[in-house]
Amino acid sequence: MIKPDLHQGWKKPHWIAYAMAVLSVLAAIIIAELMSRLLHAEPSALLMLLCAIILVAWLGGLGPALLAVALALLAFHYYLVPPINTFAWKHNVFAVAAPQLPRLVLFGVALLFIAFVISAQRKATENLRRASDELQAAIEDQKRTETALLRSEMYLTEAQRLSRTGSFGWNVASGEIIWSEQTFRIFQCDRATKPTLQFVFQRTHPDDRAAVQDIVQQASSKGSDFDHEYRLAMPDGSVKYVHAVARAERDASGSFKFVGAITDVTAAKEAERKLRRSETYLAETQRLSHTSSWAWDVRRREFVYRSLEAYPLFDLDSDGDTVSTQPFEERVFPEDRRRIIELVPRAIRDKTDFEVDFRVALSDGSTKRIHSVGHPVVNSDGDVVEFIGTHVDVTEQCEAKEKLQRAFDEIKKSEDRLRLVIDTIPTLVWRAGPEGVPDFLNEPALYYTGLSLDQAETGWPRAFHPDDKKGMLQKWTAIRETGTRGGLEARLRRFDGEYRWFLFEAEPLRDEAGNIVKWYGSATDIEDLKQTEVALRESQQRFRDYAETASDWLWETGPDHRVTRISEHVSAIGIVPSHITGLARWDIAADVDSEPEKWRQHRAMHDAHQPFRDFVYRAVSASGSPVYVRSSGKPFFDASGNFLGYRGTGTDITATIRADHAEEALRSAQAELAHVTRVTTLGELTTSIAHEVNQPLAAVIANAEACLRWLDHETPNLAGARRSAEWVIDDGNRASEVIRRVRALAKKTDIEKVSLDLNSVVKEVITLVQRELSNHSVSLRKELAPTLPMILGDRVQLQQVIINLMMNGIEAMEPVRDRPRELVIRSGQDETRRVFVSVTDCGVGISAENASRLFNAFFTTKSSGLGMGLSICRSIVEAHGGRLSACCNEGPGATFQFVLPLHQEDAL
Known part of the structure; x- marks a missing residue:
């Protein structure tokens, strides 16, 4: 679309443009006069007139500009008339001094030049703007064309997708193959795959590959079109049928190019296979049901189609004439044949379906009854051109119907026996007239309701529950009005006054004219079913309540x-x-x-x-x-x-997960605190640790000196030197083991449970606290069981527990002055065969008020304690599946004991 040009109104001279020329010159004169009088400025009429000419030339064009030039020259001439440099009233308008003429001529030439230049520039600008608008319109047309092309490609792609058809191009000379998006989809590969003949051959089913290669070879060599179907073997194991069509073209260089389409015909093949199977099933069904189908041409007056089952149906040879009607007509009874001949023209005339029963005389002398149905086929002119229909062998049905009729006649003759049957069945049976009034109840119905037969008409309706009577009568009326079989549910009173639910069903009996002569019905006790339904609804409601709450x-x-x-x-x-x-x-x-x-x-x-x-x-x-x-x-x-x-x-379970995270954080904090406690305890045991390290180091020095002395003898005593060197090694290992244990206690590690001998853990701890025992004048008595079963635990954490218990015992005996300070550590098995370790002191003991809070976090009886030692010990023991306890001794002091379960292998 071309944008509107705002300057189109100035393309041709107009009276407005000429008026603007006059007004512009006049305005320039007025402005120059006002500036000279009011502002006392230097006269500037030349500049004002020049601006007026430029404005008129730009806005009005060359014509108005020339008018403005003429007016400007007159004004400038008047401006030069004495007194010059003013537009005041002058008497001698045409009196101009000779020196002013060149000025006037030069001014005129300048104005004309400016008018022509500005007009030309304006025209060039308009042409440029017009060219820009035309270029913009051309660009928009190109965009619309590209949009239409993209839309066309989109429609083509969608059409190919819906029709499962892809397109391709093949340049035989270069071997280049171009596929559409649907073609990639048919071959089940992405667009990054480069289409090649080799790829097509790989995807082709092995049984069809040779034929496809031959067709491609002939097409590429002869430049002939090809049209063939073959199968593709998909990566997922499935098989796809495709139909490829291509047309050959020869380019300027003489090489062949093919343009074609490939269609996924798998669905069509599958439909064709199902159709053949359906035809097979239909033929088998006709054979089993003794049914045949046929088509009759009205104009030719002959059968144009008969199914194979028609021949055995008429006791004819299937290898005979498939069109001639004579063999079939000869099989039909003559009287039935005349009836068919009269029936068919009437059906053609009325263009309606027809049904007819006729008899067929078989070769063995027996008779077969056939029911035939025909349907007219009408052309566009409204004429019947064909009848299609079926022949059904109804011999058995007719015989059964005859037998049934004879049985019915026999039943009608044996009404007493029928009544006996009705009265003995355990269902309430009733009969009513066409208006719905009961006139018969069987014996179970009379017994249940307590009515007599003469009370049935009036007593039967009153036996229904009052709440159900209105609805029952409405439904019964609806059933009678429709004249079809129906049923309803209602409560019926028993002779003892109890109501039970019954299902009432009614069936009409009609005469030959189709009029209802009687209603026969039954009433079945469904009380138990109703109770079951109520229980089911209650169960559903109960489940719904559970779900909602x-x-x-x-x-x-x-x-x-x-x-x-x-x-x-x-x-x-x-x-x-x-x-x-x-x-x-x-x-x-x-x-x-x-x-x-x-x-x-x-x-x-x-x-x-x-x-x-x-x-x-x-x-x-x-x-x-x-x-x-x-x-x-x-x-x-x-x-x-x-x-x-x-x-x-x-x-x-957000709250549970967060609680688990909090518990994990708590365990981590406890582990941190346990590590701090171990490090603190090591600080307290510095003297003992230093003593334990110094002892083997001093022995190392002494044994090394002895070794040197043995070697310094005049005849070196090598056996003595070797023995001293071995002692040096043993003492060095002993010092290394002490340092290893201290580092294990100080190291921050996760819990690592291994099989342990608890006695060896106790002995390692005794070595570390030996100096503390000596400094506090405490004697240690060990009562360790000779052999203990193995436990599963973390050596460092169990060492921390024993150290804490022994240090607590040492500190508890600090105030004792009147008796010996003795600490007893025992190990053994309790009555449940679990391993225990106890630490007994003779200190101040445990007060009754502190006994319940002893293992609480931050509870302590020491002025410098944090109250976390025993709490951490209990956490460690419980993490090992054990239990930590404390009790007062019969004498002074207290006993702390922890019990641990056996290793699983030792427990067996």
Whole structure:
């Protein structure tokens, strides 16, 4: 679209432009006069007139500019008339001094030059603007053309997708092959794959590959068109049928190019296969049901089609004439044949269906009854051109009907026997007239209601429950008005006054004219069924109440594992039910990328249709906070075993997960505190540790000196030197072992349970606290069991427990002055065969008020204590599956004991 030109009104001279020329010159004169009078400025009439000419030439064009030049020259001439440099009133207008003439001429030439230049520039600008508009219009036309082309390509692509047809191009000389998007989709490869003949041959079914290669070879050598079908072997193992058509073209260089299309005809092939199977099934069905189909040409008056079953139906040879009607007509009884001949023309004339029964005389002398149905086929002119129909062997049905009629006649003659049957069946049987008034009840019905036969008309309706009577009468009236079989439910009173639910069903009996002459019916006791329905509704309501009051929510997914239903309870965790409907669980979860193996196994269970329980995943609520969900579900199937989806529950376990995280953080804090306690204890045992290290070091020095002395003898005593060197090694290992134990206690490590001998752990601790015992004048008595079964534990943590208990015993005996300070450490097995270690002191003991708080965190009886030692010890023992306890001795002091379970192998 070309943009409108705002200057188009000035393209041709107009009176407005000429008026503007006059007004511009006048305005320039007025401005120059005002400037000279009011501002006392230097006269500037030349400049003002020049500006007026430029303005008129730009806006009005050359014509108005020339008028403005003429007016400007007159004004300038008047301006030069004495008194000059003013536009005041002058008497001698044409008196101009000779020196002013060159000025006047020069001014005129300048004005004309400016007018022509500005007008030319204006015209060039307009031409440039017009060319720009035309260029813009051309660009927009090109864009519309490109858009139409893109839309056409889009339509072509969509048409190819819908018709399962792709296009291709093949340059035989260069070997280049170009495929459309649908062609890539047919071959099931992405667009990054380069199409080649080799790739096509690889995808071709092995049984068709040689034929395809021959066709391609002939087409490329002869330049001939080709049209063929073949199969493709897909990567997933499936087989696809395709139909390829190509047309050859010869380019300027003489080489062949092919342009063609390839269509996925798998569905058509499958439909063709199903059609053939359907035809086979139809033929078999006709054979089993003794039914044949036929088509009769009205104009030619002959059969144009008969199914194979028609020949055995008429007792004819199937190898005979398939069109001639004579063999078939000869089989039909003559009287039936005349009736058919009269019936068919009437059906042609009325263009209606016809049905006829006739008899066929078989070669063995027997008779076969056939029921034939014909339907007219009408052309566009409204004429019947064909009849199509079926022949059905109804010999057995006719014989059965005759037998049934004879049986019915026999039953009518044996009414007493029929009444006996009716009265002995355990169902309430009744009969009513056409107006619906009961006139008969069988014996069970009379017995149940307590009525007599003459009371049936009036007593039977009154036997219904009052609450059901109105609805029952309305439904009974509706059934009678429709004249069809029907039923209703109502409560019927028993002779003892109890009401029970019955199902009443009625069947009309009609005469030959189709009029209802009687209503026959039955009443079946469905009280137990009703009670079952009530119980079922109560059970459903109970389940619904459970579901609505439970904190869990219910969900259901389809075969694609996407959510189809979910209860509103899920909104309690900040998730809107409508937002997750249609999504799979792995689309909702926020931990799919962080825990891929868990989700891979979960999806594998879904694909295998296996139930799952307590699957935990993390989601994000609408507020952005993490939510942990525990979900359980089981697959459900229809009656045929087809998988329909999953049903299950979901539970918000965010609080539990956070509690587990808090507990883990607490355990980590306890481990940190235990490490600090061990390091603090090592600080307190510095003297003992230094003594234990110094002893082997001093022995190392002494033995090394002895070794040197043995070597300095005049005859070196090598045996003595070797013995001293061995002692040096033993003492060095002893010092290294002490340092290793100290480093293990000081090192911050995670718990590492191994098989341990608890006595060896006790002995290692005694070595570390030996100096503390000596400094506090405490004697240590060991009562360790000779042999103890192995336990499973962390050596460093158990050492920390024993050290804390022994140091607490040493500190508890600090105030003791009147008796010996003795610390007893024992080990053994209790009555349950668990291993125990006890530390007994003779100190101040445990007061009754402190006994219950002894193992609480931050509780201490020492002025410098933190109150965490015993709390940490109890945590360590319980982490090992044991128990830590304390009790007062019969004498002074207290006993602390911990019990640990045996290693599993030793417990067996």
